[in-house]
Amino acid sequence: MSILDALNPAQRQAAEIISGPLLILAGAGSGKTRVLTYRIASLVNEKGVAPWRILAVTFTNKAAGEMRERIENLVGSLAAEIWIGTFHSVCVRFLRYEAEAFGLDANFSIYDEDDRRAVIRRVLEAHNIDERELTPRSVIGQISQAKNSMLDPLEFSRQAGEAPNRRQIADLYTAYETELRRNNAFDFDDLLIEVVRQFDRHPEILQKYQQRFEHLLIDEYQDTNKPQYLLCRQLSTHHRNICVVGDDDQSIYQFRGADIRNILDFERDYADAHIVRL
Numbered sequence: 001m002s003i004l005d006a007l008n009p010a011q012r013q014a015a016e017i018i019s020g021p022l023l024i025l026a027g028a029g030s031g032k033t034r035v036l037t038y039r040i041a042s043l044v045n046e047k048g049v050a051p052w053r054i055l056a057v058t059f060t061n062k063a064a065g066e067m068r069e070r071i072e073n074l075v076g077s078l079a080a081e082i083w084i085g086t087f088h089s090v091c092v093r094f095l096r097y098e099a100e101a102f103g104l105d106a107n108f109s110i111y112d113e114d115d116r117r118a119v120i121r122r123v124l125e126a127h128n129i130d131e132r133e134l135t136p137r138s139v140i141g142q143i144s145q146a147k148n149s150m151l152d153p154l155e156f157s158r159q160a161g162e163a164p165n166r167r168q169i170a171d172l173y174t175a176y177e178t179e180l181r182r183n184n185a186f187d188f189d190d191l192l193i194e195v196v197r198q199f200d201r202h203p204e205i206l207q208k209y210q211q212r213f214e215h216l217l218i219d220e221y222q223d224t225n226k227p228q229y230l231l232c233r234q235l236s237t238h239h240r241n242i243c244v245v246g247d248d249d250q251s252i253y254q255f256r257g258a259d260i261r262n263i264l265d266f267e268r269d270y271a272d273a274h275i276v277r278l
Contacts, residue, residue, distance in 0.1 A: 003041050003074065007034070014276040015039040018047060018215070021236075021270035022243040030278035032245045036217055037067060039243065040082065041074035043215060051081035053212060055235070057090055058219035064089070067219070083213070087228050091191040095198075098205055102198045109185040116140055116187050123175045134168070142169050143176060147189035148225045150196070153177050192227035199234050210238035221246035221266075233269070242270070 004012050014024045014035045026032035040056060043049040058064050064085050072079040083090060092110070099106035111119070120136040146156045153174040160166035180187065186194060199206035216236050218224070221244035224232065236242035244266065267273050 003045055004038055007031075007038055010276065010278050011035045011038070014278065015042055017243075017274050017276070018043060018241065020240060021266070021273035023221075023266045023270075023273055023275050024243065024245040024278065025247070025275065026245055026278040027247050032219070032278060033063075033067060033070070035278065036219060036243075036245060037070040037074060040071055040215075040217065044075045044078055044082075049214060051075070051078045052083075053214040054217070055083040055090070055213040055215070056217040056219075057085065057087055059086060059223055061086060061089075063219065087231070088188060088191050091195045091231075094195045094209070095186075095191065098198070098202075101202060101205055105184050107184070109183065110191070111180065111185050111187045113140075115185070119176060119179050120172070123172055123179060126175065127172065129168075129172075139169065139172055139176075143173050144189050146173060147193055148227065150193060150226055150230070189227075192225075192231065196227050196230045196234065199231075206234055207238070210235060214239045214241060216242045218242070218244045219246075240270075 004015050007015060008031070011031050011034060014022070015038050018039075024032065024035060026035070036056065040054060043054060044051050056067060058067060068079060068082075068084045071082065071084070083093070085093075095102065095104060095108070096106050099108075109115075117136045117140065120139050121131070124131060124134065124136065124139070151159065153170065156173055157167075157170040160170045180190070199209075213235055216232065216239075218232055223246070232242065232244075267275070
C-alpha cells in the first residue's frame with residue numbers, strides 16, 4: 001500500500017513523476033497543496049530521498065506553515081530536515097549561512113515597508129525634494145520595479161538616458177542603496193536579487209546547493225518574478241528535478257513584478273517537461 005493511494009488519479013500521476021521537470025497546472029480547489037505534500041512524503045518515505053535534499057518554496061508564511069504542518073503529519077520528525085519556506089525566508093538562510101563567502105555581515109538587518117519609507121524620506125530631504133512633488137510611495141514603487149527587473153542603480157541610470165524623471169529616480173535609487181549598505185541592511189527585494197547575484201559571482205557556492213537539493217518544488221509558480229525565476233533556474237540546473245505548481249489563468253502578485261510568462265514558457269525552458277493538469 002502506498003501513501004499515494006489517498007490521492008485521486010490526476011493527483012497521483014503528478015505525485016508519482018519524480019524525475020525531470022514537471023509542471024502541474026492546478027486551479028483553485030484542485031488539491032495542489034495536497035499533491036505537493038504527498039509528493040514530498042512519498043519521496044521521503046517510499047523513494048528513500050533524504051529530507052535535507054528537498055527544497056519546497058511558496059509565497060506566504062501562512063502557506064509555508066500549512067505545508068510544513070501537513071508534511072509533519074505524513075513523515076513525522078523528518079519534516080524538520082526539509083527546507084520549507086517562502087522565497088524570502090529561504091534567501092535569508094542562504095545569505096546568513098554564506099555571509100562570509102559572499103563578503104557580507106551575517107548580522108544584516110531586513111527593512112520592512114516602514115523602514116524603507118523612512119529611508120526614502122531622508123533621501124528626498126537630502127535632495128531637497130518636497131514629498132508633495134514626489135511621494136515616498138512612488139519612489140519606492142519605482143525602485144522596487146527596477147530591482148524586480150534585476151536592475152542595479154548603475155544599470156538603471158544607464159537606461160534612464162536623459163529623461164528628467166528617470167534621471168531623478170536614478171539618483172534617488174543610488175542614494176537609497178548607499179543608505180541601506182551604510183546601515184548593513186537589505187530590503188525585501190534585495191533578499192532575492194542578492195542571492196541570485198552572489199550565486200553568479202560564486203559558482204562554487206551555487207554548485208554546493210545545486211548538488212544538495214535533489215528535488216525542488218515551487219508552489220504558485222505563476223506568481224514568480226524575474227529574480228525568483230532566475231533562482232529556480234540556478235538551483236535546478238544540476239539534478240533538474242524541478243516541480244512547479246501553478247494556475248496559468250491567474251497571477252495575483254503582478255504588483256511585485258510577477259511574470260505569467262514564467263509558467264507559460266515552462267515547456268520552452270524545459271523541453272522534456274512532463275505536464276499534468278489537475
